[in-house]
Amino acid sequence: MEKLMLIDGNSIIYRAFFAMPPLTNSSGLHTNAVYGFTNMLLRIIQEEKPTHILVAFDAGKETFRHEGYQEYKGGREKTPSELSEQFPLMRELLESFGISWFELPGYEADDIIGTISKQGEESGREVLVVTGDKDMLQVVSDKVTVALTRKGISEVEPYGPKEIEEKYGLTPQQIIDLKGLMGDASDNIPGVPGIGEKTALKLLHQFGSVEEVLSRTDELKGKMKENLVNHAEDARMSKRLATIFREVPVERTWDDMVFNGLREETAVPMLRKLEFKSLLERLDLGGDTAGAGASAEPEQEVNVTIVDAGNLPELVEALPGIEAMHVESAGENPHHSTVMGMVLSTADRQFYISPEFLKSGEAEPVLAWLSDPTIKKRGYDLHRTDLALHWQDIPFAGADFDIQLAAYLLDPTEGDQTLSALAAKYGLSFLASDEEVYGKGAKFKVPDEETLSRHLARKCGAIAKIVPIQQAELEKNEMNRLFYELEMPLSRILADMEKQGVAVNRDALIELGKEFEAQINKLVSQIYEIAGQEFNLNSPKQLGEILFDKLGLPVIKKTKTGYSTDAEVLEKLAPYHEIVQYILEYRQLAKLQSTYVEGLLKEINVKTGKVHTYFRQTVAATGRLSSQFPNLQNIPIRLEEGRKIRKVFVPSEEGWLILGADYSQIELRVLAHISDDPGLKEAFLHDMDIHTKTAMDVFGVPADQVDANMRRSAKAVNFGIVYGISDYGLSQNLNITRKEAARFIDQYFDAFEGVRRYMDNIVRDAKRDGYVKTLLERRRYLPEINASNFNLRSFAERTAMNTPIQGTAADIIKLAMVLMDEALRSRGLRSRMLLQVHDELVFEVPPEELDIMTKLVPETMEKALDLSVPLKAEVSSGTNWYEAK
């Protein structure tokens, strides 16, 4: 027997919040309401053993009820931030449990539950509604039971028609009439003055309904009659407001709500994150106590054909109708990944193509389909797909919609971007996680072809379902241009850059390593000598013991685990003891040796002799790229010893050159534009030295009186402004007192009023909207912007100030990359774009193209986006990356 449990999420989480004592995890996150909710959820699952579950939430402030009555729910206390910050957590937790949830703007949780319970009973299923709200009793029937919470949320009391009759002497439908007469203070529903529960019940027992009472007021007398006559309209409206709407356009199917027991793989990490230790123990996860009744395999409908030479014609015939594709590849580094299989999905069936078949020579039609740029492909992480196929010599083109990339734009801070998390987020039927199917780490194992093909078919089906949902969301957020004209095209460009790779002079790198090694050895012996013993210099713990316990140096700073020995501390200790300087030099060289010499050597591809980084397009919250395997965005430059590393990055063809071009002060130029500050704009319109100009305005002196120290301070203030300034942060950076830093900041804002206004406005807007945006409509949500915890809130405020600046700069260089790619193609140039380092692009160019590229690259970068101040890019070239400075 199927049994559906519908939970009023808002009602339960509110009651849990007020019933539970305050509770936070170690990172200060409030968790008491989530804890209370989870506790009751698990208990009721255990008791009731539902086969289907859905949790409904209210969405947004305005509902259809406000259209007729603006005061609906008026006068309510604002939800405390300690509670509102728990809503996203609750949804995340439900997803991790494999429990479906739903909300829809304009409707309340009540209405969603009313609708689904009606559908449930109409199809003959048993329905249990869990809520703290008595109104819900109106949906009770033979098939629908309402469990009302008692004593906070620790107990529930089930109500069927019989219980309602016993307690009130009413039918479920009459509950609406009851509220029509007595009203509801908490929802600001007026009812009729002077009529409370007792009187209302008496009237209903006599007349049966609000309408009947109102039409027969002549049978009544006294004050009560007067009130009913005068407030007849209030009574009718109250009844309307109290009536649960049971025709909500709910986008959840019966299959979406299937509950197959707690999904331990995701539930356990989530419970750990929340630090719900007692729940973890009580559940005895590993046993089946939490799984309640259902333990059947979650089987989403798939109709998968394993493609072979025999049935290939079926696939060929289906190719025009392919809605989604998925290439499964194993391994973190997409340049060294193994293709496990591929699935193509039409509306009603899937085709699984094994790697063997794909490479067999018989798969020609599939290869033609994959490489045809005019055939639009929809998939998940098509960037990775492109690379995985490339290294199998299979060309790929025509990426049109990448759901991972879309998910990133819709919420760049969402940590779990796995396909199963996305499917859960969109409430699709259960999709097993890769970890469940393959295991992880050493236990990773490719399952049999039947299991694998079905898993991939489900993935592919999920992709096809997610695409239209995301299309609507992108449209709603005005992100179409950002997605289709910037990020999707960029994804292909990045893949091209990565495939191209950067040539590394291996011998020169080894040579450099030998130099470093000699210096390191010398330093190590000197340090051991001075310390009077040998120890592991790489261990902060052992180093701390030597410095502070043995040598008795003063402790400047502590970490969670002991003494801090970072460079900042060591700088301060240097005057006390000669060993410190050696340690600083050792640290510097050891870093170069392990990360850049040894690390880079390991990454040189044996086939190409190059390093092929992987630019991640969906991780940085601000819209920047990141670079991995190896990270080529943090190659040393600030200190000469490290900068030498750049000499080993060379052109891949004889006689070619490396050309680099970087934006000058792009973030401050963006700030000048978005703040519309006259002083800042003027500085850039005249292409002044921005730090000197800042010093002039902050210190109120002419240019010739700005000394090096003033300029240094001004530079630090400019950095601080971009980061979302705080006096503490600036004081740390400049090594001055907080008071002095605060004075600098005041003076800065006095000089640049427009910037002050921007900072105030952006924080205000973020508090109102819950997110901030870049010029190209890239969003970042800031759930903690209204937190009552000072630290969390302050951090969110600085992020609100910084993200539009850093993010717009990221938008701009991405635009420049798309334009540059097009310019190289249209002009038939052989030069190649190799790297992006946030404000810099690196190319390799044949000598005969040096002149044109020296003009073309900065011109293209400067025209990427039209701001109220000019963009400026500076270009240089040389025989290697070091020389291109």
Next chain:
DNA sequence: ACGCTCACG
């Protein structure tokens, strides 16, 4: 797996 340290913009 996590913290510390440090490389970059």
Next chain:
DNA sequence: ACGTACGTGAGCGTA
């Protein structure tokens, strides 16, 4: 009073 500058990734030691 609160105690952090914004955004990343890699290597190492320790648990």
